[in-house]
């Protein structure tokens with residue numbers, strides 16, 4: 001039994017699991033193809049596709065803030081969960097492109113969805129942010145403090161790209177994805193569902209490989225994305241694969257039992273290399289990078305939603321999410337959907 005008062009904890013003999021009760025996503029209308037970019041900067045569809053797997057990306061309109069994208073995804077997730085905004089008692093928005101320096105984008109989501117007072121905050125862990133946010137929501141749920149959590153990854157990355165840096169600006173897009181995590185009580189943990197295991201890590205020694213060169217307390221500006229692509233690539237293949245090994249070991253499941261690998265969508269070559277290292281059949285990998293490009297914290301829930309809505313991912317299946325990005329920060333989550 002969960003007490004609706006935030007922070008109140010009721011101890012029962014049962015196990016509280018956090019299950020994904022709804023998934024949703026939102027992509028802005030404006031689709032920008034590689035050929036569109038080639039009219040503006042010195043690049044080509046051939047280079048972008050062969051180096052990254054990206055074919056197009058979506059850019060938000062000038063008057064669309066990250067919270068607007070987040071709200072679009074949240075409505076769809078709530079709808080799938082059969083819940084209303086009034087049912088939500090925790091909102092976490094993983095983002096590196098907040099509406100404002102403060103308050104959090106999460107409180108604007110609360111405001112725009114008319115969610116009653118509860119816990120709301122943003123989380124900054126770049127491309128791994130959604131996994132960090134899921135784990136925190138999971139902890140709120142399993143400690144009995146929260147019944148329904150809205151966990152959102154949302155980014156308007158187009159607002160801080162450097163159009164002079166062609167190796168970086170072509171890679172990113174805007175969008176949002178959301179899940180509703182809900183408490184489910186079971187008398188036994190014999191057949192666990194929902195979030196089964198998480199592995200998270202960050203290494204600040206690698207911070208200069210991927211960052212924005214601005215911030216409120218340093219330059220007083222937002223800055224532009226800077227990336228040492230080769231170093232990030234190398235770390236991504238190693239750490240994403242290791243993170244998946246780690247969660248499967250923690251949950252004591254075999255990698256052969258994984259139904260779907262839903263990785264962060266940064267580069268098709270990273271995804272394929274990880275799948276190979278993990279001995280996962282390519283047909284078990286959800287790939288959306290061709291359509292969405294790299295949407296940082298939004299990419300995993302966007303890919304998850306795509307896989308569910310086109311009928312590939314089904315209830316009861318075993319999913320593994322994994323990501324690496326700015327920080328460098330990375331992680332993996334194993335979920336029985």
Ligand code: UT7
Pocket residue numbers: 042043044047048051052127166167168170210228229230232233236266267270294296324325326
């Ligand atoms: O979400 C966070 C995680 N991010 C990632 O995981 C990204 C990881 N890194 C990557 O995906 C890849 O390193 C990139 C896609 C960014 C770059 O691929 P690369 O194979 O490492 O290419 P490169 O940077 O070594 O560039 C190769 C060549 C260079 O020309 P030269 O020096 O060989 O003559 C670049 O100037 O490609 C050139 N180049 C381009 N050409 C056309 C770089 N950007 C472009 C471009 N269009 N947009």
